[in-house]
Amino acid sequence: MPSEEFRKYGYQLVDRITDYFDCIEEFPVLSKIEPGWLKDNLPASAPEKGEDFNDVLADVDRLILPAVTHWNHPNFHGLFATSTSSVGVFGEMLTSAFDMKAMLWRTSPASTELEDVVLDWLRQMMNLPGSFEGTIYDTASVSTMHAIAAARERAGLDIRVRGMSGRNDLPLLRVYCSEQVHSSIDKAVLTLGLGQNSLRKIAVNERFELIAEKLVEAIVEDIESGYLPLCVVATIGTTSTSSVDPVDAVADICEKFSLWLHVDAAYAGAAAIVPEFQHYFGGWERADSIVVNPHKWLFTPFDLSVLYCRDLAIMKQAFSLIPEYLKTSEESTVKNGMDYGIQLGRRFRSLKLWFVIRYFGRQGMITRLREHCRLARLFESWVNASDNFEMMTPVPFALVCFRACVSSPHVSKDSVDETKLNVLNERIMNDINASGAAYLSHTKLNGKFTIRLSVGSIRVEERHLVKVWELLNAALRK
Numbered sequence: 001m002p003s004e005e006f007r008k009y010g011y012q013l014v015d016r017i018t019d020y021f022d023c024i025e026e027f028p029v030l031s032k033i034e035p036g037w038l039k040d041n042l043p044a045s046a047p048e049k050g051e052d053f054n055d056v057l058a059d060v061d062r063l064i065l066p067a068v069t070h071w072n073h074p075n076f077h078g079l080f081a082t083s084t085s086s087v088g089v090f091g092e093m094l095t096s097a098f099d100m101k102a103m104l105w106r107t108s109p110a111s112t113e114l115e116d117v118v119l120d121w122l123r124q125m126m127n128l129p130g131s132f133e134g135t136i137y138d139t140a141s142v143s144t145m146h147a148i149a150a151a152r153e154r155a156g157l158d159i160r161v162r163g164m165s166g167r168n169d170l171p172l173l174r175v176y177c178s179e180q181v182h183s184s185i186d187k188a189v190l191t192l193g194l195g196q197n198s199l200r201k202i203a204v205n206e207r208f209e210l211i212a213e214k215l216v217e218a219i220v221e222d223i224e225s226g227y228l229p230l231c232v233v234a235t236i237g238t239t240s241t242s243s244v245d246p247v248d249a250v251a252d253i254c255e256k257f258s259l260w261l262h263v264d265a266a267y268a269g270a271a272a273i274v275p276e277f278q279h280y281f282g283g284w285e286r287a288d289s290i291v292v293n294p295h296k297w298l299f300t301p302f303d304l305s306v307l308y309c310r311d312l313a314i315m316k317q318a319f320s321l322i323p324e325y326l327k328t329s330e331e332s333t334v335k336n337g338m339d340y341g342i343q344l345g346r347r348f349r350s351l352k353l354w355f356v357i358r359y360f361g362r363q364g365m366i367t368r369l370r371e372h373c374r375l376a377r378l379f380e381s382w383v384n385a386s387d388n389f390e391m392m393t394p395v396p397f398a399l400v401c402f403r404a405c406v407s408s409p410h411v412s413k414d415s416v417d418e419t420k421l422n423v424l425n426e427r428i429m430n431d432i433n434a435s436g437a438a439y440l441s442h443t444k445l446n447g448k449f450t451i452r453l454s455v456g457s458i459r460v461e462e463r464h465l466v467k468v469w470e471l472l473n474a475a476l477r478k
């Protein structure tokens with residue numbers, strides 16, 4: 001594309017993105033297209049000759065926008081809402097312009113060194129000790145997989161060379177986590193060849209937190225049965241309810257049995273920068289590895305997940321492998337990103353996080369996180385004061401779990417059995433989602449359909465929660 005053309009369309013595109021953010025509330029939160037609609041409306045094969053870029057942009061309006069689910073919409077409350085900021089978009093633009101493949105320091109000095117600096121800033125902001133060193137991966141799923149691979153390497157089983165199959169000297173390895181753990185832990189053990197049987201899920205208490213005594217029982221029982229305990233995954237901010245496992249007690253157990261402790265703080269880790277939330281993070285400084293996702297709740301566009309390791313050398317021991325064509329003279333004095341995981345080339349992701357941290361500053365980020373948590377607690381207070389809805393879990397951060405309850409005058413008394421109540425709550429959520437006005441998601445807690453409202457958009461204000469509250473009460477009355 002000639003420079004003049006690039007400049008012309010570049011300005012147009014920034015205008016379009018600006019208008020998109022300014023008018024985001026005019027879009028339905030969830031796309032209203034039927035499955036297959038976009039495919040049916042696109043040509044089945046690529047154009048033979050290049051097209052006018054104006055036509056491509058027109059098709060963005062005509063075909064792509066209707067098929068977008070608007071994560072930037074302030075009434076996106078499903079899953080964990082994205083907090084992404086427009087300044088982060090600039091980071092993405094420059095990253096793709098530079099297009100560095102950061103496998104070696106030499107191929108990407110800026111990426112390699114900025115990553116170290118920015119992750120050290122973030123470490124300090126989160127009050128983690130200087131012994132933690134970070135690496136950026138795409139997602140928490142991949143970060144956690146690498147953490148468990150490092151745990152396996154540290155166990156000294158020579159799996160890197162000898163593998164796991166056909167070995168009768170290798171007992172079943174065990175990874176422990178709570179019943180509330182994210183499915184990425186299951187996927188990590190699948191991917192690493194440990195197998196699903198290696199994952200032992202420990203019961204939780206009524207607040208959905210791992211019960212430390214049950215963890216000890218399970219480990220002792222496994223050792224007696226000849227299994228080899230390897231690693232425990234504790235979560236700060238579980239996906240379903242944002243509950244917090246007793247990390248300090250789990251760290252004691254890991255110390256006693258010499259197990260790797262991985263902390264999944266993919267969602268709630270961001271809150272560690274807020275002084276009054278420090279108590280949720282007690283003990284995480286004793287972990288061997290911690291995952292935090294700035295792409296969830298630190299204003300950074302997807303994707304950027306950080307894995308902090310107390311001994312990053314173990315990761316290198318697990319993954320470093322240098323083919324001839326990647327040998328360099330500075331190898332012993334620099335950090336080469338390819339040594340710390342399965343990827344060779346790595347994106348220059350730290351740039352957008354650097355932009356975000358510099359633009360908002362630590363205080364700006366704290367203020368926004370505090371506001372999200374204030375709004376979640378405000379919503380909780382409306383639920384608690386209402387006859388129609390009830391809270392299902394505590395609200396440590398900015399996720400509210402609740403449901404329409406039997407005491408509501410609008411719930412017919414033959415809905416008092418749990419199955420009917422589940423159907424009613426699902427119907428309420430589906431009605432709101434279908435309206436396009438907001439997006440809510442759900443979980444099941446002890447068999448009870450629970451509606452989840454995540455507050456996390458950088459654009460969310462009190463009026464957006466008022467709107468959801470009105471929608472919920474109207475849907476209940478229907």
Ligand SMILES: Cc1ncc(COP(=O)(O)O)c(C=O)c1O
Binds near residue numbers: 141264
């Ligand atoms: C606690 C927790 N861990 C891990 C993940 C997986 O995140 P990612 O999409 O970055 O793999 C999630 C996703 O919501 C999560 O809530």
